[in-house]
Amino acid sequence: MRVITPPRRCLPAFLLLILAISLNGFARNTAAADVLVATAIALYDQPKYPQGFQHFDFVNPEAPKGGKITLPALGSFDTLNPYVLKGISPSEFSAMYGITQLNEPLMMGTHYYLESGDEPQTAYCLICEWIEYPADYRWVIFQINPKARFHNGDPITAADVAFSYKLLMTDQAHPMFPNNLAAVESVEVLDTHRVRFTFKGQPERSNLLRVGEIPVMSKRFWESHSFGASSGTPQPLSGPYRVSDFVLGSYVTLQRVDDFWAKDHPVYQGMFNFDEVRVEFYRDRTVAFEALKSGGVDFWVENVSKSWATGYDFPAVRDGRIIKEELQHSIPSGTQAFFLNMRRDVFKDVRVRKAISLMFDFQWTNRNIFSDAYARNNTHFPNSEMGATGLPSAAEKALLEPFRKQLPHALFTEEFKYPRYDSAKDLRQAMREAIGLLKQAGWVYNNKRLVNAETGEPLRFEMLINSPSFQRVLHPYVKNLSKIGIEANIRIVDRAQYKVRLDDFDFDMTVYVLPQSASPGQEQRLYFHSAQANVRGAKNLSGIQDPVVDALIEQITAAKSRNDLIAAVRAMDRVLLWNYYTIPHWHLGYHRLAYKNTFARPETSSAMTLGFQTWWLNDLK
Incomplete structure (x- = not known):
């Protein structure tokens, strides 16, 4: 655990005083006397990266940005809402690449939106600036970054967080969310940028991480749209990509957002370097593999051992236009x-x-x-x-x-x-x-x-x-x-x-x-x-x-x-x-990859994830 002082650039002296009084009031309702403040939290040990770190070790912070790529997905999709039980969303296929149309969570690192690449069960503030919690973990407060914005320009507020929790606890949401958030007793919006979650049952540190995984959705958008229905309408996102084009069941195109509010955030340095990512859906694996051979897709994760052993004797591999590689990793297998x-x-x-x-x-x-x-x-x-x-x-x-x-x-x-x-x-x-x-x-x-x-x-x-x-x-x-x-x-x-x-x-x-x-x-x-x-x-x-x-x-x-x-x-x-x-x-203890020779990746790999979101194109002009 890393205990910090909230950044003074965001808190003038009079606000710090108000914060201290507020925290003391919360402490009186807990068994512990102290309130801890942190920008990152690990389940058991200390976070690897200290407050104020510049970037993760498994990225190239100078990676050039630009270019367009096409990724394959096997199957189809009929909704752009990845959080409901009804329908299939593109993220069920594209999550393996680490580039999706998912909403940003309060904290990153412990969920599949943006997994930590070199440490287990550690979360870093993303939409939140910091968190506050007592030593007995009975509650947690998230301080929302006032710079946080949806792509439509709407600010992300504590009300959006509370509303997102409410949506995810309905019977229309995928049951993984009510399961993961079962320990939450109540949610309280304290002000525009502060929201508190109070927990029931035995106090568990892991509850802080589970709440930090909540994908923050737009209250204004979902108040006028049906959450549980299969949706062909993109919701406002807040991450590095927006949905720019799609045809249900066929493809979805993600466009990098130039004025993304968190583009200077440490966790995003060296990440998401492609200007455009198109995910092309194929119902037949053979057809998708032919697209790789002909140059129709740029990257392939092989999961059929026979194909890996015998299926790569084709011109693009022989002349080096496609690289075939076994990349070692330390990812626990499913x-x-x-x-x-x-x-x-x-x-x-x-x-x-x-x-x-x-x-x-x-x-x-x-x-x-x-x-x-x-x-x-x-x-x-x-x-x-x-x-x-x-x-x-x-x-x-x-x-x-x-x-x-x-x-x-x-x-x-x-x-x-x-x-x-x-x-x-x-x-x-x-x-x-x-x-x-x-x-x-x-x-x-x-x-x-x-x-x-x-x-x-x-x-x-x-x-x-x-x-x-x-x-x-x-x-x-x-x-x-x-x-x-x-x-x-x-x-x-x-x-x-x-x-x-x-x-x-x-x-x-x-x-x-x-x-x-x-x-x-x-x-x-x-x-x-x-x-x-x-x-x-x-x-x-x-x-x-x-x-x-x-x-x-x-x-x-x-x-x-x-x-x-x-x-x-x-x-x-x-x-x-x-x-x-x-x-x-x-x-297996390694990835089986085939990709065009135009890709480059960091010298230090992301041992606990595929880490494709840290790659870039080396032939940009």
């Missing part, structure tokens, strides 16, 4: 997995879930489909220190011991690892184990298929995906399942239908990626907590309703130190794994 929907009766028994997981032969898939590119995930937090390994530590045991009777005995005595299938013999052994588990669960083998011993119903389910290329992964899996009598079918739908079906939990098994950070927190409620199991649009895709998981999530959000956080996340990871709620996939 929770990519098969999600088994326990709202379906077939998946309610852990023995069935385990048997189904045993039939996925990762080694064969990695060797024959992925060119041995990936590592198998034995955790929901791969490429991160948060993943559970070995046996539970003393700190983990202390958290798990109260629930021993509710947990598998093996959780305390064995390391969780999915079996390796290095030969056909290994797979046959797994099949025998799976059949034994299914028999215990009441399924019998009859005429080459598994049926329920009581009802005679066959064991069958559907795998829902939205990417035709993923069929090559599923077909061998389906074949292995059929060998033990399980009938699995593949259903491919377009991205719009896929979103609706996931929002409604209308699937048996699906493939999804839950984003994870270096410091897991409140988002774990959205992913795994019982309270989210039946909330439309929530990401508890498996329908987990486990009191042990719920209790451990509370430990995660209330952690007082990073060591406490690690222990709580690892303990939860073990509970999730041993209950086979998901079947985790695989991960």
Whole structure:
């Protein structure tokens, strides 16, 4: 934590006196006597960058600005409002580039608008000039920068902040926002540039960060527009880009704002260097890749290992016009997995879930489909220190011991690892184990298929995906399942239908990626907590309703130190794994990129993000 004195250039002496009196009044209502004032806050440690820093280390502050680029997105979009459950916005695709049409938040660094590139869970004031809060974190005041403006010239005020919170807590907003802001008890506009959030429940430092992530929207605009409806009208933004042109479902063009109010802000130095960014949408991956080959798009993130191994022998790569590169990073991989929907009766028994997981032969898939590119995930937090390994530590045991009777005995005595299938013999052994588990669960083998011993119903389910290329992964899996009598079918739908079906939990098994950070927190409620199991649009895709998981999530959000956080996340990871709620996939420790040779990037890379917003064009004239 960095404690500061508010900038005197903004506060004359008489205002400083008023501020002191005001702060003393707040302090009387808290257990702590002091009010802390800061321009940045870290969840546990000190922010890396001191007050008054000039720029981040992973940028080139002298990067030239200019030029136009085109980026590809796979799919479509039908709204420009990224904060509602209804519809699909361009930001769902372009967020990977770090250049979107999202609203600026109060603070940057802990959310996907502008993630910190070299430190976890640290936020720097952006729309706010500073924050004030007591030592017990019961409330926080944001001092709004009087220079802050929407692109239409309207000043950003405390009323806009309070109104944005109100919009995000409606049932029309995406459920991630009510989840992240659940600790807020009240919001009070103190004056034009000061707004206070008061929290309920146990005081948690992380609440300050979650409130700082609120995207600030225009009260005047949304009072005359329907927030919940899919919108083809751009709202006023306040960041480095404005929406200059778009066709729903086809493309969106972002234009850099020359008189952007925060262009001299330290967090924006060396960032957002392109004058124009056009995001072109393609419904077919093959067509999009052909656009890269022909020069129609300028940058490509490859996520198909076979294509990376064999698909780049074309003229633009051979003659150097397109650079193919593997860029190392330290980004925690997301929770990519098969999600088994326990709202379906077939998946309610852990023995069935385990048997189904045993039939996925990762080694064969990695060797024959992925060119041995990936590592198998034995955790929901791969490429991160948060993943559970070995046996539970003393700190983990202390958290798990109260629930021993509710947990598998093996959780305390064995390391969780999915079996390796290095030969056909290994797979046959797994099949025998799976059949034994299914028999215990009441399924019998009859005429080459598994049926329920009581009802005679066959064991069958559907795998829902939205990417035709993923069929090559599923077909061998389906074949292995059929060998033990399980009938699995593949259903491919377009991205719009896929979103609706996931929002409604209308699937048996699906493939999804839950984003994870270096410091897991409140988002774990959205992913795994019982309270989210039946909330439309929530990401508890498996329908987990486990009191042990719920209790451990509370430990995660209330952690007082990073060591406490690690222990709580690892303990939860073990509970999730041993209950086979998901079947985790695989991960890489590097980006696979292909881009035109006209790009340049900083010497020091952004190890915890892709950092594309720090790149620039080197052939400007």
